[in-house]
Amino acid sequence: GENVEQHPSTLSVQEGDSAVIKCTYSDSASNYFPWYKQELGKGPQLIIDIRSNVGEKKDQRIAVTLNKTAKHFSLHITETQPEDSAVYFCAAIGTGNQFYFGTGTSLTVIP
Amino acid sequence: ETGVTQSPTHLIKTRGQQVTLRCSSQSGHNTVSWYQQALGQGPQFIFQYYREEENGRGNFPPRFSGLQFPNYSSELNVNALELDDSALYLCASSSGPGSTEAFFGQGTRLTVV
Numbered sequence A: 001g002e003n004v005e006q007h008p009s010t011l012s013v014q015e016g017d018s019a020v021i022k023c024t025y026s027d028s029a030s031n032y033f034p035w036y037k038q039e040l041g042k043g044p045q046l047i048i049d050i051r052s053n054v055g056e057k058k059d060q061r062i063a064v065t066l067n068k069t070a071k072h073f074s075l076h077i078t079e080t081q082p083e084d085s086a087v088y089f090c091a092a093i094g095t096g097n098q099f100y101f102g103t104g105t106s107l108t109v110i111p
Numbered sequence B: 001e002t003g004v005t006q007s008p009t010h011l012i013k014t015r016g017q018q019v020t021l022r023c024s025s026q027s028g029h030n031t032v033s034w035y036q037q038a039l040g041q042g043p044q045f046i047f048q049y050y051r052e053e054e055n056g057r058g059n060f061p062p063r064f065s066g067l068q069f070p071n072y073s074s075e076l077n078v079n080a081l082e083l084d085d086s087a088l089y090l091c092a093s094s095s096g097p098g099s100t101e102a103f104f105g106q107g108t109r110l111t112v113v
Helices: none
Strands: A004-007 A010-014 A019-027 A031-040 A045-049 A056-059 A060-065 A072-077 A086-093 A100-101 A104-111 B006-007 B010-013 B019-024 B029-037 B045-048 B051-058 B064-066 B074-078 B089-093 B108-112
Touching: A004 A086, A019 A104, A031 A060, A045 A056, A045 A060, A056 A100, A072 A086, A086 B089, A100 B045, B006 B029, B006 B089, B019 B089, B019 B108, B029 B074, B045 B064, B074 B089
Parallel strands: A010 A104, B010 B108
Antiparallel strands: A004 A019, A019 A072, A031 A045, A031 A086, A056 A060, A060 A072, A086 A100, A086 A104, B006 B019, B019 B074, B029 B045, B029 B089, B045 B051, B064 B074, B089 B108
């Protein structure tokens, strides 16, 4: 099956700085890569996604890049704000439309 | 809000007992997937239900079972609870088994003592 690795596990940035979270996947058949934000006591919330036929996608302060050859994708958050503090998960859809999640990155934005 | 609701929000059970968790899918969604999220880990796929039938299963033993009802709501049942079953259980609904967009509920926190 698919194996998704995510780094770093924790990340602290000053407010206004950028944050980058990286993931790698193993199954070359995976073709959809969502990113989820999970706040304490809540379920994961989809914040951005990218499909395999696209190299980059941007939505305001959030962007995702995908390198299919290297099998890695990254989440970029610019101009970070305290409300961006949460746990972020990457995921890849493998065989059977099953989601495979990374182990999460706990982002802290320091005011 | 995603429109996916789960109940109860918290639950404490004793080892060996059985538990039923419930999920109401988002309006218009006919597919429900269940995930187990251990503390500090990413969600792990348990199984998916589509039109009342199991449509894919992860690496979980048979004591994890489920149901989907005609209104597409779903239940997750776990028999013979073990301490390691303590986790946040998430359900996600989507518009079909081939749909890539999944919307998660807030989860049920199960503690087995």
